[in-house]
Amino acid sequence: MKQYVFKRILSTIPLLLIISFVCFVFINLIPSNPAEVALRVRQVPIITEEAIAEVEAELGLNRPFLVRYVSWLFDCLKGDFGISYVNPSRTVAGELARCLPATLQLAGASLVLVILLSIPIGFLCAVYKDGIFDKVMRALVFITTAMPPYWVGLLLMWFISIKLDLLPTSGGGSFAHLILPAFTVSLSYISTYIRLIRNNMLENMKQDYVLYANVRGLPQKVILIKHILKNSMHTCIVAIGMSIPQLISGTIVVENVFAWPGLGTLCISSIFNRDYPIIQAYVLLIGVLFVVFNLLFDILQTVSDPRLRKEGA
Amino acid sequence: MTPVLEASHLSVTLTVGKKRKQLVKDSSFAVYPGECLGILGESGSGKSMTVKSMLGLLDQHFSITGKALFYGKDLLQEKRETLRAMRGKDITMVLQNPMTCFDPLYRIGNQMAETFAAHTNWSPQKIQEESLVILERMQIQNPKEALQKYPHQLSGGMLQRIMIGLAVALKPKLLIADEPTTAIDAITQKEILDAFLEIKQEHQTAMIFITHDLGAIAKVADRLLVMNQGEIVDEGTYSHILHHAQDRYTKLLIEKRQAVMGRYQQVLGGMI
Numbered sequence: 001m002k003q004y005v006f007k008r009i010l011s012t013i014p015l016l017l018i019i020s021f022v023c024f025v026f027i028n029l030i031p032s033n034p035a036e037v038a039l040r041v042r043q044v045p046i047i048t049e050e051a052i053a054e055v056e057a058e059l060g061l062n063r064p065f066l067v068r069y070v071s072w073l074f075d076c077l078k079g080d081f082g083i084s085y086v087n088p089s090r091t092v093a094g095e096l097a098r099c100l101p102a103t104l105q106l107a108g109a110s111l112v113l114v115i116l117l118s119i120p121i122g123f124l125c126a127v128y129k130d131g132i133f134d135k136v137m138r139a140l141v142f143i144t145t146a147m148p149p150y151w152v153g154l155l156l157m158w159f160i161s162i163k164l165d166l167l168p169t170s171g172g173g174s175f176a177h178l179i180l181p182a183f184t185v186s187l188s189y190i191s192t193y194i195r196l197i198r199n200n201m202l203e204n205m206k207q208d209y210v211l212y213a214n215v216r217g218l219p220q221k222v223i224l225i226k227h228i229l230k231n232s233m234h235t236c237i238v239a240i241g242m243s244i245p246q247l248i249s250g251t252i253v254v255e256n257v258f259a260w261p262g263l264g265t266l267c268i269s270s271i272f273n274r275d276y277p278i279i280q281a282y283v284l285l286i287g288v289l290f291v292v293f294n295l296l297f298d299i300l301q302t303v304s305d306p307r308l309r310k311e312g313a
Numbered sequence: 314m315t316p317v318l319e320a321s322h323l324s325v326t327l328t329v330g331k332k333r334k335q336l337v338k339d340s341s342f343a344v345y346p347g348e349c350l351g352i353l354g355e356s357g358s359g360k361s362m363t364v365k366s367m368l369g370l371l372d373q374h375f376s377i378t379g380k381a382l383f384y385g386k387d388l389l390q391e392k393r394e395t396l397r398a399m400r401g402k403d404i405t406m407v408l409q410n411p412m413t414c415f416d417p418l419y420r421i422g423n424q425m426a427e428t429f430a431a432h433t434n435w436s437p438q439k440i441q442e443e444s445l446v447i448l449e450r451m452q453i454q455n456p457k458e459a460l461q462k463y464p465h466q467l468s469g470g471m472l473q474r475i476m477i478g479l480a481v482a483l484k485p486k487l488l489i490a491d492e493p494t495t496a497i498d499a500i501t502q503k504e505i506l507d508a509f510l511e512i513k514q515e516h517q518t519a520m521i522f523i524t525h526d527l528g529a530i531a532k533v534a535d536r537l538l539v540m541n542q543g544e545i546v547d548e549g550t551y552s553h554i555l556h557h558a559q560d561r562y563t564k565l566l567i568e569k570r571q572a573v574m575g576r577y578q579q580v581l582g583g584m585i
């Protein structure tokens with residue numbers, strides 16, 4: 001078991017290297033010259049060739065590509081992601097740290113919503129298959145998967161905040177501000193998981209162990225919750241784990257719709273300002289999150305399944 | 314003598330969309346106290362369907378008509394909860410695929426305990442003791458350890474014996490074995506058959522023994538039904554059926570069996 005975990009962790013190292021490299025290459029492929037951007041942002045009145053060369057030297061842009069990649073990688077490992085081009089008094093790490101809590105709050109609230117809504121709804125849909133509840137939910141699932149989140153966000157804002165005046169339209173800080181964006185982010189995940197849990201449960205209901213549980217005269221509650229739901233959830237564990245980084249990265253559009261002061265807003269404004277170090281660090285962070293959560297939940301699934309877990313190890 | 318179970322004009326129809334398919338056709342039979350009734354038939358002939366329908370194990374797509382009297386009470390008219398309370402206690406079943414019949418996520422001890430908890434008000438200690446008694450009776454080595462095992466850590470034969478042990482634990486009035494030897498290797502098959510013979514001799518439990526193996530059924534069953542395509546086509550004792558089979562399908566089964574036996578004796582004869 002320990003050996004498996006260790007091997008699994010080691011195997012992610014090459015993956016992380018590839019991600020960092022791709023991330024670095026893509027940012028460097030952007031056609032505009034970062035030195036020029038830095039100058040423009042610092043409001044230097046006349047941009048001369050010498051000024052550009054000077055800034056290139058200052059930012060280390062005149063060194064060969066691979067040298068720049070390696071030095072950037074080592075800086076990243078030390079937690080130093082560079083300095084914002086736009087605002088040289090701020091470090092990239094500082095900017096990310098400033099915006100991360102708001103995004104985590106939003107993603108966390110969305111995750112809670114996803115779990116609290118999709119498990120009971122998926123469960124009830126499977127238990128009352130083809131009943132009214134199941135049919136209504138299936139229609140809703142169908143509709144919500146077809147709608148893009150920013151549009152749902154705008155609709156909710158229009159209806160709940162403007163028409164009914166129940167919740168604030170935008171901004172952050174309070175619980176009331178959190179509800180609409182969290183719901184918007186989680187909506188498509190709720191649909192996905194309702195479907196996944198419903199189908200997993202229906203699949204499990206056909207298994208021999210359910211027939212035998214009925215043969216033994218176990219109460220329906222025990223069969224449905226202890227056996228069928230647990231087995232169905234089991235196959236969802238990895239999917240839910242992979243949804244966490246997706247939720248974090250998926251907030252990018254919704255944060256902008258609701259002016260939520262998180263990473264997504266920071267990233268979009270950095271894209272408009274051509275603030276490369278921040279974009280680079282953001283992309284890297286999201287990539288690393290995907291790898292880490294994949295690893296974590298893979299291990300978790302192995303540990304929680306008696307068939308995969310080796311006794312006494 | 315009142316039968317333990319008496320099915321009369323039992324029919325099971327499956328409706329999918331507009332299509333209707335009759336899986337069991339107007340079956341009537343009875344099982345008497347202390348008797349073992351064998352049901353013989355090839356795969357898909359409706360053997361499992363017949364017993365499942367009487368125990369309320371089919372979903373709403375199947376419609377059931379006729380009567381299934383258990384000591385005079387019609388099981389088909391009982392409430393779901395009443396039937397549930399009877400299953401696993403008064404009427405128990407042993408299924409075909411021991412490897413897939415236990416929930417892979419729970420230990421054997423846990424799954425035995427939940428069965429007792431559903432039918433008795435025993436304390437956890439009493440449940441633990443009874444579980445050990447069952448495993449010992451079914452000759453499972455290291456019963457204490459076996460309780461802590463997950464299903465995938467035990468062999469098919471062991472799981473099958475645990476299933477049989479659970480089926481007789483609460484002194485049922487009727488034990489139904491649905492092809493209990495089909496999914497197991499030949500040596501274990503003999504042990505499992507012996508276990509049934511022992512139950513029959515010691516407890517005189519009424520039994521229904523379903524199989525498509527004429528050899529197995531000859532050993533345990535007192536009387537036979539032969540099913541083909543949802544219908545009962547022959548009925549009688551083993552030797553009666555052997556000599557007076559009415560149905561083409563039954564005759565075919567017997568011929569095949571005799572051919573096998575003949576070759577077996579030839580080989581044995583050649584060796585001696």
Ligand SMILES: Nc1ncnc2c1ncn2[C@@H]1O[C@H](COP(=O)(O)OP(=O)(O)OP(=O)(O)O)[C@@H](O)[C@H]1O
Nearest residue numbers: 327336354355356357358359360361362363492525
């Ligand atoms: N859930 C189901 N849905 C549709 N048809 C079914 C279902 N279960 C069984 N059947 C059909 O009912 C018929 C009888 O099945 P049954 O399980 O009673 O056969 P059996 O005699 O027990 O065979 P086996 O030896 O394979 O267990 C078969 O033709 C099968 O195709």
Ligand SMILES: [Mg+2]
Nearest residue numbers: 360361362491
């Ligand atoms: Mg069958």
